[in-house]
Amino acid sequence: MNKGEQKRQDIIAHALTLASQVGLEGLSLGALATSMDISKSGLFAHFKSKEALQIAVLELACERFAAEVIAPALAQPRGERRLNTLFDNYIGWVRDQSNQGSCIFMSLAHEFDDRPGEIRDLLVKSWRDWGGTIARVAATAITEGEFRPDCDPAQFAFEMIGIAMVFENAHKLLGEVQAEARARMAFKRLIRSYRLSEPRSQTASH
Amino acid sequence: MNKGEQKRQDIIAHALTLASQVGLEGLSLGALATSMDISKSGLFAHFKSKEALQIAVLELACERFAAEVIAPALAQPRGERRLNTLFDNYIGWVRDQSNQGSCIFMSLAHEFDDRPGEIRDLLVKSWRDWGGTIARVAATAITEGEFRPDCDPAQFAFEMIGIAMVFENAHKLLGEVQAEARARMAFKRLIRSYRLSEPRSQTASH
């Protein structure tokens, strides 16, 4: 690999860390260069514009998400097992990202929902892909005979994402220690209501 | 009322509109002044610092939220009726805010989850209050004999907020027309699983 290309990847990785904390707009080229002990212009030379760097950062985040959250889940057997793993990995991703900043996809959702452009388009696409992935996995739980045949996988995806969102808020902003337990309880309830049979012994209590 | 105080309230209201679009940090005093056809220093003279303005903006948002979302719900009879109204008003709030920017509380949650200070403290307090309010109303559904006596109102609040969060994302960022229907379906499912009896005829289908 070129030395330049290596450095470029290095910059993008650092930028992703920084962007998780201050967003993609708040990401400052000067601050990024200083934190890497290189000059601002030396850093800038690797990208034709700030937006190009921002896009590269978002693409890297997508790659990591696919590798850390989606891929391991697809290795699980179809149906509820795979769905559980997908949720576990998602919660784990959000929790881990919270140590340095927050889940970049959730941050950017609010940063760019009013800002048209290539970044927003890319972000929308990645969110749609993610929802589609969840729905597709949920659909395998139907074909495996675990979920009701007439249930809506897209609705399942919608609700699962909601759990992850409120989990991040409770965990990161509010600092609630029970946040993860609450998220898992919510997911358990979600799964149960999509099953073919609902045992009466289980309740929504804590 | 003083003319100065009147102008101050005017500025705060305009700032709230602007902050809903660009966040509280992205709120620029110069841009705000220009949009109100006054000078930047004339505007600034009403506040000892930008942070003071930001805090005033957040407090105004809290007042409006209490008046538009919470108060009308408390006028409803205790129990599920009140809970339904609370949810309806919340979804309505998020939807309406989305026309100009987005729900400021959700935006700020990501903007300030890593930024200590008075604004963050105020934001955390308002989120805790909101969760507490939902839980308190959910608790009335227990005493009214509609919800299971052993269910957890705080868990209910957690999940209801999650639905509102994913609704905003689906509605504003992704532009999904079914977003509101999805949110209502999710809430229906949430309510049902907290009830004393669960009629077998209802399903999670679309």
Add this chain to the structure above:
DNA sequence: AGAAAAATAGCACGATCGGTCGTATTTTCA
């Protein structure tokens, strides 16, 4: 009406922003 007080505008400050340019250094490869 006139004086005291409040409100507003004009201006300038240091800092930081994304971005450009000319030049020096390093890497690459024949």
Add this chain to the structure above:
DNA sequence: TGAAAATACGACCGATCGTGCTATTTTTCT
């Protein structure tokens, strides 16, 4: 090894940021 190409640097640009200071206009009160 030597020349071309890639990479990094410091200086600098125009714009914008929050924030003081001062003068002027407008409101308020006796």
